[in-house]
Amino acid sequence: xxxxxxxxxxxxxxxxxxxxxxxxxxxxxxxxxxxxxxxxxxxxxxxxxxxxxxxxxxxxxxxxxxxxxxxxxxxxxxxxxxxxxxxxxxxxxxxxxxxxxxxxxxxxxxxxxxxxxxxxxxxxxxxxxxxxxxxxxxxxxxxxxxxxxxxxxxxxxxxxxxxxxxxxxxxxxxxxxxxxxxxxxxxxxxxxxxxxxxxxxxxxxxxxxxxxxxxxxxxxxxxxxxxxxxxxxxxxxxxxxxxxxxxxxxxxxxxxxxxxxxxxxxxxxxxxxx
Amino acid sequence: xxxxxxxxxxxxxxxxxxxxxxxxxxxxxxxxxxxxxxxxxxxxxxxxxxxxxxxxxxxxxxxxxxxxxxxxxxxxxxxxxxxxxxxxxxxxxxxxxxxxxxxxxxxxxxxxxxxxxxxxxxxxxxxxxxxxxxxxxxxxxxxxxxxxxxxxxxxxxxxxxxxxxxxxxxxxxxxxxxxxxxxxxxxxxxxxxxxxxxxxxxxxxxxxxxxxxxxxxxxxxxxxxxxxxxxxxxxxxxxxxxxxxxxxxxxxxxxxxxxxxxxxxxxxxxxxxxxxxxxxxxxxxxxxxxxxxxxxxxxxxxxxxxxxxxxxxxxxxxxxxxxxxxxxxxxxxxxxxxxxxx
Numbered sequence: 001x002x003x004x005x006x007x008x009x010x011x012x013x014x015x016x017x018x019x020x021x022x023x024x025x026x027x028x029x030x031x032x033x034x035x036x037x038x039x040x041x042x043x044x045x046x047x048x049x050x051x052x053x054x055x056x057x058x059x060x061x062x063x064x065x066x067x068x069x070x071x072x073x074x075x076x077x078x079x080x081x082x083x084x085x086x087x088x089x090x091x092x093x094x095x096x097x098x099x100x101x102x103x104x105x106x107x108x109x110x111x112x113x114x115x116x117x118x119x120x121x122x123x124x125x126x127x128x129x130x131x132x133x134x135x136x137x138x139x140x141x142x143x144x145x146x147x148x149x150x151x152x153x154x155x156x157x158x159x160x161x162x163x164x165x166x167x168x169x170x171x172x173x174x175x176x177x178x179x180x181x182x183x184x185x186x187x188x189x190x191x192x193x194x195x196x197x198x199x200x201x202x203x204x205x206x207x208x209x210x211x212x213x214x215x216x217x218x219x220x221x222x223x224x225x226x227x228x229x230x231x232x233x234x235x236x237x238x239x240x241x242x243x244x245x246x247x248x249x250x251x252x253x254x255x256x257x258x259x260x261x262x263x264x265x266x267x268x269x270x271x272x273x274x
Numbered sequence: 275x276x277x278x279x280x281x282x283x284x285x286x287x288x289x290x291x292x293x294x295x296x297x298x299x300x301x302x303x304x305x306x307x308x309x310x311x312x313x314x315x316x317x318x319x320x321x322x323x324x325x326x327x328x329x330x331x332x333x334x335x336x337x338x339x340x341x342x343x344x345x346x347x348x349x350x351x352x353x354x355x356x357x358x359x360x361x362x363x364x365x366x367x368x369x370x371x372x373x374x375x376x377x378x379x380x381x382x383x384x385x386x387x388x389x390x391x392x393x394x395x396x397x398x399x400x401x402x403x404x405x406x407x408x409x410x411x412x413x414x415x416x417x418x419x420x421x422x423x424x425x426x427x428x429x430x431x432x433x434x435x436x437x438x439x440x441x442x443x444x445x446x447x448x449x450x451x452x453x454x455x456x457x458x459x460x461x462x463x464x465x466x467x468x469x470x471x472x473x474x475x476x477x478x479x480x481x482x483x484x485x486x487x488x489x490x491x492x493x494x495x496x497x498x499x500x501x502x503x504x505x506x507x508x509x510x511x512x513x514x515x516x517x518x519x520x521x522x523x524x525x526x527x528x529x530x531x532x533x534x535x536x537x538x539x540x541x542x543x544x545x546x547x548x549x550x551x552x553x554x555x556x557x558x559x560x561x562x563x564x565x566x567x568x569x570x571x572x573x574x575x576x577x578x579x580x581x582x583x584x585x586x587x588x589x590x591x592x593x594x595x596x597x598x599x600x601x602x603x604x605x606x607x608x609x610x611x612x613x614x615x616x
Contacts, residue, residue: 067492090494105492107485109552110478118482119493127473 018081020045020179020210021066021097026075028061035061037234038075043179048201048211050221050242053231054254059214062231063181067099068092080178093120098172099181106164108157112149113137115156116171140174141166144203148196162193169200173209180204181212186220198224218247232257237264305597306544306561309590313568321575330571332454336446336522338567339460340365341537342560343515345545346467347508348538349559353471354504355484355551356403356410361512361538363421364395365531368516370428373526378436381445381521388517389510395421396509397502404501418535426528434526446521456518463511468556480504484551540587541566544594565590 019042028036035058043049053059064070066077068086076083079095086092092099106115113130116137122129137152146166149159156164165185172180182201186194202224205211215221221228222242229239230253237253238245240262245253252259317325324330344361351358372378372388395417402413428434436442448455471477479500482490491497519530539549545562547554569590573583 089492093494099492101492105486105489107482107489107552109485110481114478114482115489118478118489119495121475121478123475128475128478 017044019043019078020080021212022076022078022081023062023066024076024078026062026065026077027073028058028065028070029073035234036065036072039231039234039236041229041236041239043210043212044227045178045210046205046208047226048205048213048224049227049229049239050225051212051214051229051231052216052221052250052254056233057231057254058234059231060183063099063183063212063214066092066097066179066181093175093177096176096178097181098175098177098179099183100165100168100172100185101183106156106168109155111155112152112159112167115167116140116174118171120175136174137170140170143207144170144173144200146170146200160193161189162196165189165193165197166200169197169204173204173207177209179210179212181214183214184216185213186215186217194220218250221250222247230254230263232264235264238262304546304558304561306546306558306565306594309544309594310561310565310568313565313572317568317572317575321572324575325572330575332449334567334571335454335457337570338563339454339456340515340518340522341534341541341566342460342563343463343511343518344531344534344538345541345559345563346463346556347511347515348535348542349545349547349554349556350467350471350480350504351410351508352539352542352547352549353480353484353551353554354501355487355549356501356504357539357549358399358410358414358505358508359535359539360395360399360414360417360421361508361515362531362534362536363418363425364392364509364512365516365519365534366425366526366528367395367421367428368392368513369519369530370425370434370526370528372517373434373436373520374428378434378438380438381441384436384438384442384520385514385517388520389513392509392511392513392516393506394509396506396512399509400502400505403505404498422532425530429526429528431528433528435524436520436526439524442521443524446524456521459514459518463514464556464560467511471556476500476503481552484553486552537566537587540591540594543591 021041021043023039023041026036026039026041027034039058039062041049041051041062051059051062061070065072066086068088068091071087077086078084079097084095086095086097107118110118113134117133122133122136124132134152141149141152144166148163148166156167159167169180169182169185185197185201189197198220201211201213205224205226213221213225225242227240228242228245228250230237230250232253235257237257245259245262249259249262253263257264344365347361348358368388368391371391372384375387376383378384399410399413399417402408403410446456450458471480479490479495482493482495483497483500487497516531520526523530541562542554542559543549543562544565545554545558545560547558566587569587570583573586578586
């Protein structure tokens, strides 16, 4: 894991910094309906990029394209500066992309360790190497200062919503993912649990991961994000440091696609409106 | 230990105490074991001398062995969230073809043929379920009718006696250290399946698929191939069951394995597995098998009519399922932190 990246106070990445993930002009249609229109996005290491947008703006389609679940129709995906083609969860995982889905891809009847290693179990010859997996899981959790879990051998079904998010995020860290996409990780959580998860997301970025954080909650977004990317009806209205906007501007970007001088051009916005 | 100082010491302390109570927690969950215990007590009181007699125990073990391997097959399918109701017919087909093909000249050839038939049926079931996305219930329902029809067609309803009937019979009666070899084969299979389920990546995948197929898929688990392998392995076990049937009765009857699917499913459920998948143990399945064999045996010893025996079995299934749900509800209640949305 790389050292924490220097993060200037205003959220602008240093010029020479290569985005971990860059999308250039990504189009995606389902049949006759075009969901993504020439989407550009840059996600930097050590930063939390908040991906915001109304329901149906294309957030889910966008992350599923990154995960390789949907193939893109046009445009480029660059990972650490290199053009890549992702054609499935395995490809994405091999690159170092980990998606933590909203509905939490955890298996309830398996324990914390088993879930963290799901799909990538360690073996000792023919046999599962439980000891080394348990140790690695413990290490990762303590690295993230997770103290909320009683035991790593607890079944996931016995965990609270916040603990489940924690396990899902720790799974991403365990795999030394470079890019972690979190789909509304705080949506179903109470106040204290939201706090824990937000802290964890911040630590994730501070340990050098590039983080995409999808949320509808502006308080959360302004608390932990370094950059904000607003999708409006399948178009990227803005992808800017969060220090350049305030909360009402972000809400305008989400609802109208533009705010003052930022956002998609008025003519285009009007065209989209129809 | 690898725990770094950031992990509070409470952690270890708690784990130690939980390990201390692990046995009592485990015992609390083993209601199947209590059913068995109650049955054994009833058996001892009512027909103790006959029940615990050598002949009866040997009979019991032989009876269990055939059902036992089929229950194991059912267990692995149920763990994936599926169900296989073709096991009885498949066992019948494996038995009659193994008895009849080339005249059934040798016990070993019979084994190969039985495994081949069972594996083929499992492969067809599994292919339709895994790669065509069909409902396991419907697929195996079709297979149930198909295989049973073939059984009748193959023997015209007449029992098929293999040429090697005597070898089958003597093999079926052979013992090792006083234990019937057929029972040892069953227990070895139980050990093998337990090893595969608990100690290998394959087993982990089976549990993950049954627990949350989306999680399994997004974690990069080859869901279709794993499902297929589960049905094939189940088919092989059922084929082995057909061979054990031949060894016990030295004859392939057209009713071989009839209604066995019901007992297999019931034994798996009584053993604590959930039909929704992802939850169940080999030990429970073995206990479930023993319970069913003991009940059948006991009811015969008590001269209960065969019709009432079926009623007893049905009632037992209902009791066991009720007990299982009581347990699940209690577990939920002790976890108030779990969100309703989860």
